[in-house]
Amino acid sequence: MLTEALLLGFLTFLLFLVRRRPPGLPPGIWGLPVVGWLPSTSVCLSDQVMKLRKVYGDIIMWRTGSITNVFLCKYDTIKSALQRLELSDRPAFFTYSVFSEGGAIGLIFCNGLQWQRNRRFTLRQLRNLGMGKTELEGAVQEEARQLVQDFKKHTGKDQPLPLSIGVAVLNIIWTMVAGTRHDMDDPKAHDFIRLIHTTNEHQQGPVYLLNIFPWLITLAPKFLKKILGYYALKNDLKSIQELMREFIKQHKATLDPSHPRDLVDNYLIELQQQSKDSPQDGNLSVEDSKV
Known part of the structure; x- marks a missing residue:
């Protein structure tokens, strides 16, 4: 009985960690454990983001799977962000890294x-x-x-x-x-x-x-x-x-x-x-x- 209780407590703690939203993120969708909130395949992604904009404002967080995405929906904000070196890196996506054989090289895939x-x-x-x-x-x-x-x-x-x-x-x-x-x-x-x-x-x-x-x-x-x-x-x-x-x-x-x-x-x-x-x-x- 004690073993089952400890296991249940451990699983509950893991679920809490997975579901816990890190501090400092803008408002938006955190979604379910592991999968987050996957976008619809029947609606254009930009239309989905514009719908979220009406609820959460011009800076939106949207977690999909293991990736926490941040969408900027205002021209001045986008322009300011693109001028900052710390925001110029490419995402660590497989479809990017496979081009450069896992490294950050070339003009497109380096940071x-x-x-x-x-x-x-x-x-x-x-x-x-x-x-x-x-x-x-x-x-x-x-x-x-x-x-x-x-x-x-x-x-x-x-x-x-x-x-x-x-x-x-x-x-x-x-x-x-x-x-x-x-x-x-x-x-x-x-x-x-x-x-x-x-x-x-x-x-x-x-x-x-x-x-x-x-x-x-x-x-x-x-x-x-x-x-x-x-x-x-x-x-x-x-x-x-x-x-x-x-x-x-x-x-x-x-x-x-x-x-x-x-x-x-x-x-x-x-x-x-x-x-x-x-x-x-x-x-x-x-x-x-x-x-």
């Missing part, structure tokens, strides 16, 4: 000072390559002309938008990043666009549950991970990383430090200079250049 340095370097190089300048207009107009010519091949019948629209966008970015462009009907470019679309679909599918229940990554059996799309997403990202490694390998083989062609060249040159000046304290890495 803090590393993000500031990578962002500053990348923006400086992209501006030097024409981003935000009138000289890029010629490239945009040429891609638009090529796109119109490709669209003429698809007239006369109902069909989805051709992949060439993605190739046109890719070419504008890829000319600055990797110094190359693709024809509108290039099979390799089409395969890459399909891979990006598939990856986005997998990211927004059931695998999102691993973001709000991260303990499932460790505890879930293989068949459940397969159902959630864990392995499919990892395979997609492996394919993307292999393509990036090949681009970097090609750039290394043809690199001329006195005549950089694109962002990847400038990145590799900066890495070489960094290794000479301060090999132990460098901010950039080859892994950064992949993401």
Whole structure:
């Protein structure tokens, strides 16, 4: 009898800890133990947040699974928050960390000072390559002309938008990043666009549950991970990383430090200079250049 009473008391204490709301949080929904309060799949998330705004105000807390979310619903508050370095970090989501193989690297997935340095370097190089300048207009107009010519091949019948629209966008970015462009009907470019679309679909599918229940990554059996799309997403990202490694390998083989062609060249040159000046304290890495 004493054992059962102690066990009941211990379970009650655990339930209290799970349900207890930490101090200092804004008003909002705490929800049930473990699961929190999951959003409806039949109503747009922004509409659900706007409904909560009427009850809780412009700063709302909403716990989903293991994640405590805070929504900002006022322009001045959002602007002030985005200017603060301590609020600039990315969420520790599986669908983010899997891109960078668990690390905080690259321009998109790093945080803090590393993000500031990578962002500053990348923006400086992209501006030097024409981003935000009138000289890029010629490239945009040429891609638009090529796109119109490709669209003429698809007239006369109902069909989805051709992949060439993605190739046109890719070419504008890829000319600055990797110094190359693709024809509108290039099979390799089409395969890459399909891979990006598939990856986005997998990211927004059931695998999102691993973001709000991260303990499932460790505890879930293989068949459940397969159902959630864990392995499919990892395979997609492996394919993307292999393509990036090949681009970097090609750039290394043809690199001329006195005549950089694109962002990847400038990145590799900066890495070489960094290794000479301060090999132990460098901010950039080859892994950064992949993401």
